[in-house]
Amino acid sequence: MQELPEFAEAVLEVVDAIPPGKVLAYGDVAELVGHGGPRRVGHVLSRYGGMTCWWRVLRADGTAAPALEQEAVARWRSEGTPMVGGALARRVDLTRARWDGQREGGGSVGGA
DNA sequence: GTGCTGACACAGG
DNA sequence: ACCTGTGCCAGCA
Numbered sequence: 001m002q003e004l005p006e007f008a009e010a011v012l013e014v015v016d017a018i019p020p021g022k023v024l025a026y027g028d029v030a031e032l033v034g035h036g037g038p039r040r041v042g043h044v045l046s047r048y049g050g051m052t053c054w055w056r057v058l059r060a061d062g063t064a065a066p067a068l069e070q071e072a073v074a075r076w077r078s079e080g081t082p083m084v085g086g087a088l089a090r091r092v093d094l095t096r097a098r099w100d101g102q103r104e105g106g107g108s109v110g111g112a
Numbered sequence: 113g114t115g116c117t118g119a120c121a122c123a124g125g
Numbered sequence: 126a127c128c129t130g131t132g133c134c135a136g137c138a
Binding site for chain 3 (some may be wrong): 039040
């Protein structure tokens with residue numbers, strides 16, 4: 001594989017593991033990889049994100065950077081990611097879309 | 113070695 | 126709901 005830094009490799013691995021319709025915050029990814037902080041995750045995606053589903057990674061607010069908002073929102077709508085205020089909002093409902101790092105389907109019923 | 117910038121996070125107004 | 130300031134970590138001039 002590429003000589004990608006271990007950190008970058010771990011990040012891409014986690015992002016690639018996120019199921020469709022789910023999302024993770026930069027800080028959450030950093031926690032899952034167990035290294036560095038949110039800024040490093042963002043930089044990795046900006047550099048190697050071109051080959052990963054970076055749109056499944058957003059800020060803790062459920063929003064994405066201005067430049068990515070256009071692209072990301074389109075992706076979320078396409079993937080069916082839960083949005084706040086309907087599918088027309090530019091914000092994701094982290095309350096439901098936040099991936100726990102485990103397999104979907106969870107057990108909980110709650111939802112819905 | 114110093115300073116700035118950046119696909120962030122959190123608290124305050 | 127919105128914007129602002131501060132802290133954190135790493136890369137780059």
